[in-house]
Amino acid sequence: MKERILIVDDELSILKFVRSNLQDKGYAVISATDGEEALHLIERELPDLIILDVMMPRMDGFEVCRRLRQWSQTPIIMLSARGDEKDKVKCLDLGADDYIVKPFGAKELMARVSAVLRRTRKAGIFPTKSSITSGDLVINLAKRQVTRAGMEVKLTPTEYALLQELAVNAGKVLTHSHLLNKVWGPEYREEREYLHVFVRRLRAKLEPDPNHPRYILTVSGVGYQFKDSG
DSSP: OOOEEEEEOSOHHHHHHHHHHHHHTTOEEEEESSHHHHHHHHHHHOOSEEEEESSOSSSOHHHHHHHHTTTOOOOEEEEESOOOHHHHHHHHHHTOSEEEESSOOHHHHHHHHHHHHHHHSSOSOOOSSSEEEETTEEEETTTTEEEETTEEOOOOHHHHHHHHHHHHTTTSEEEHHHHIIIIIOGGGTTOHHHHHHHHHHHHHHHOSSTTSOSSEEEETTTEEEEOOOO
């Protein structure tokens, strides 16, 4: 089946441009022009990916992203005419998977769409064991399920991909560039703020005390290490 992508933007020229390029690559495309319409469509259509503009009438993209992350892990690419790093970090903190600054070209758009969808697919590292345990944290690699103290932890596809890469290399120090290349792709090698935000998101969900992590450790100036206690 074709992967379905929802585009949400009140600029009709952007909608037409994005829709045309996605359809040319074989994706099924649906669209909305404001945040409230988008939330209704997401519930009904369950798209595989959402491309979401930040500035829209009735409900902006920040609020749509916030509400969506309360019940869905569908990957989100945010669009914005503002390239300010604070806006980018805010979107990532709210749960977005990527951030594209307008204006953008078809090549950049399709590279980002392909990269995000690649992370959501189940193909990847073949685990050498079915699960990894560290303290009360259990990562079931076969089921792609994470529990903490017996309670399931909901992760986005990108959060899970990052955790898996760290966990299957438990005890090893993985550099920033290695993690960005393996999880996001070679086109993200310089996007260190992505890595910092996603590690912060993982710690908020997994660590008893995110300010004093016991599972995902920082190796200053180098990268991160997952501590495997058995």
